[in-house]
Amino acid sequence: MSTVINSRRDFLKQSMYLGVAAASASPLNRVFAAGSARGGSKMKFGLVTYLWGQDWDLPTVIANCEKSGVLGVELRTEHAHGVESSLDAAQRREVKKRFADSPVTLVGPGTNFAFHHTDQARLRRDIEGAKEYIKLSYDCGGSGIKVKPNDLPKGVPHEKTTEQIGKSLNELGRFAAEYDQVVRLEVHGSCSKLPTMKAIMDVAEHPNVGVCWNCNSQDLEGEGLEYNFNLVKDRFGDTVHVRELNLGDYPYQDLMNLFVKMDYKGWILLEARTKQKDRVKALAEQRHVFGDMVAKARATTASQSKGGVKIDDVDKKLRVEINGKLFTEYNFQDVPRPFFYPVIGPTGVPISRHWPMKDINPDEARDHPHHKSLWFTHGEVNGQDFWGEGSRSGKIVHDKFLDVSSGAKVGVIKSANKWVAKSGEVVCTDTRTHRFYCRDDGQIMDFEITVHASEGKVVLGDTKEGSMAIRLTPTMRLKGKVGKGHIVNSEGDADGSTWGKRAKWCDYYGPVGGETAGVAIFDHPDNPKHPTWWHVRDYGLFAANPFGQHDFEKKPAGIGDITIPAGEGLTFKYRFYFHKGDDKQGRVAEQYREYAAMK
Numbered sequence: 001m002s003t004v005i006n007s008r009r010d011f012l013k014q015s016m017y018l019g020v021a022a023a024s025a026s027p028l029n030r031v032f033a034a035g036s037a038r039g040g041s042k043m044k045f046g047l048v049t050y051l052w053g054q055d056w057d058l059p060t061v062i063a064n065c066e067k068s069g070v071l072g073v074e075l076r077t078e079h080a081h082g083v084e085s086s087l088d089a090a091q092r093r094e095v096k097k098r099f100a101d102s103p104v105t106l107v108g109p110g111t112n113f114a115f116h117h118t119d120q121a122r123l124r125r126d127i128e129g130a131k132e133y134i135k136l137s138y139d140c141g142g143s144g145i146k147v148k149p150n151d152l153p154k155g156v157p158h159e160k161t162t163e164q165i166g167k168s169l170n171e172l173g174r175f176a177a178e179y180d181q182v183v184r185l186e187v188h189g190s191c192s193k194l195p196t197m198k199a200i201m202d203v204a205e206h207p208n209v210g211v212c213w214n215c216n217s218q219d220l221e222g223e224g225l226e227y228n229f230n231l232v233k234d235r236f237g238d239t240v241h242v243r244e245l246n247l248g249d250y251p252y253q254d255l256m257n258l259f260v261k262m263d264y265k266g267w268i269l270l271e272a273r274t275k276q277k278d279r280v281k282a283l284a285e286q287r288h289v290f291g292d293m294v295a296k297a298r299a300t301t302a303s304q305s306k307g308g309v310k311i312d313d314v315d316k317k318l319r320v321e322i323n324g325k326l327f328t329e330y331n332f333q334d335v336p337r338p339f340f341y342p343v344i345g346p347t348g349v350p351i352s353r354h355w356p357m358k359d360i361n362p363d364e365a366r367d368h369p370h371h372k373s374l375w376f377t378h379g380e381v382n383g384q385d386f387w388g389e390g391s392r393s394g395k396i397v398h399d400k401f402l403d404v405s406s407g408a409k410v411g412v413i414k415s416a417n418k419w420v421a422k423s424g425e426v427v428c429t430d431t432r433t434h435r436f437y438c439r440d441d442g443q444i445m446d447f448e449i450t451v452h453a454s455e456g457k458v459v460l461g462d463t464k465e466g467s468m469a470i471r472l473t474p475t476m477r478l479k480g481k482v483g484k485g486h487i488v489n490s491e492g493d494a495d496g497s498t499w500g501k502r503a504k505w506c507d508y509y510g511p512v513g514g515e516t517a518g519v520a521i522f523d524h525p526d527n528p529k530h531p532t533w534w535h536v537r538d539y540g541l542f543a544a545n546p547f548g549q550h551d552f553e554k555k556p557a558g559i560g561d562i563t564i565p566a567g568e569g570l571t572f573k574y575r576f577y578f579h580k581g582d583d584k585q586g587r588v589a590e591q592y593r594e595y596a597a598m599k
């Protein structure tokens with residue numbers, strides 16, 4: 001498949017779908033890889049100009065769509081943009097050129113033509129009017145028009161009305177086929193009940209006629225959303241109308257699950273109902289919400305079997321299962337920083353500390369409440385503490401998911417996050433990717449993070465308080481009444497002597513659930529300052545820290561600072577290897593060599 005990009009329009013559209021424009025187009029972007037085989041990967045988010053765009057002229061419509069990263073638009077008729085069938089040939093060419101010179105796709109006109117009328121002259125006027133807009137859409141570069149059924153006149157048998165609507169649509173479908181256009185029948189008016197729509201579509205058999213799902217309250221009647229969805233899903237066209245996805249009580253997440261499950265490839269078009277002061281910002285925010293919903297839908301529907309890695313959205317967390325068994329959960333909402341808890345080791349019981357998430361083990365120390373199971377952060381970023389918690393510390397705030405996918409061999413959680421100082425100012429951002437593997441030789445989780453100097457220069461300060469960390473269960477500790485653990489690193493250092501030493505890998509093992517189990521952290525050879533220093537304590541804290549040279553080697557303050565120039569990024573890669581037995585039985589050194597060979 002060719003990847004040649006021939007124009008600015010092609011570049012912006014391709015980069016939006018592949019993620020190149022994620023940072024530049026809007027801070028609230030949601031991107032998914034184009035051409036992916038994953039369900040729903042070709043769904044696109046667009047705008048219906050009703051309400052939010054009704055008073056924008058055409059250049060403003062295109063500019064505001066581009067600013068918000070919403071790259072498709074259905075132009076409602078009788079709005080300020082003035083794209084109507086009255087345009088002459090030159091004006092139509094100008095409309096087509098404006099869209100061709102932008103990254104925004106003209107989905108087509110949204111008309112109010114309807115075909116339920118008992119007055120046959122009025123019915124004929126609406127059919128012929130719709131044909132004129134089909135020609136308009138073709139001339140302007142659109143792909144079809146929206147129409148309505150629309151009502152069920154009193155005193156007329158419903159079957160007669162649905163047959164009339166269906167036959168009218170067939171006539172329009174044949175006409176549209178001559179112009180390579182489609183007719184999109186909006187689920188609207190008295191025909192909004194899905195059994196009624198199905199009756200219409202049973203008559204309207206022409207392949208150029210499709211249903212435009214409209215997110216009405218009637219969708220939930222009778223046997224519920226999925227049943228009604230399935231009544232017409234085989235006749236879906238390429239447009240869906242939604243209202244604000246995070247308002248009201250319509251089950252939009254359930255709807256997105258259904259669309260991803262069927263691998264829907266059309267447009268999800270926002271037909272807003274609220275009045276917003278900053279409509280461009282609001283539009284970008286809706287695109288963000290849409291992306292999160294699609295990511296969660298993929299996680300829910302990608303793997304229905306127990307085999308492999310399955311990632312589901314459960315109770316505001318992402319649950320990671322390997323071969324049907326819980327491995328961990330990604331906690332990202334309303335927390336000081338994202339973290340994984342619990343972490344289930346190879347013996348089937350938690351290998352990480354419960355406290356402070358849960359107070360259920362009397363042997364656990366109630367110290368360092370910021371040691372939350374498994375996490376990444378740093379104690380000094382532009383002078384701001386992100387290691388601790390409380391009023392004097394900053395927070396790492398989840399922004400959006402870039403990918404959430406299950407699989408037979410690997411599952412992925414990719415997210416973007418903001419590092420927010422105690423003042424509320426964003427210091428920097430990050431993109432982090434977690435990969436979970438289904439393997440016979442141990443549980444493996446890879447962590448890759450790129451810290452972006454998106455707000456200006458970033459200085460990662462020289463302090464021992466960091467960075468890629470896990471707090472282990474008390475039986476693995478070196479000290480304490482139940483602690484029977486040990487530490488070893490790649491250089492042969494053991495137990496307490498491993499603290500502050502540089503090594504390619506470090507392994508912490510001990511009794512867990514009646515068996516010996518361990519966790520090794522691998523420092524990738526491509527990492528800055530490889531091999532890293534280890535902030536590994538006898539009380540169960542285990543962290544790789546490439547920034548703490550001052551503390552670890554008693555050298556002048558600041559000697560270990562790392563500066564990221566404005567606009568650039570710095571990447572770190574680590575692997576967590578959870579194994580049975582000690583480092584020898586778990587073949588830690590061999591596993592590290594495999595990891596180090598990866599690029």
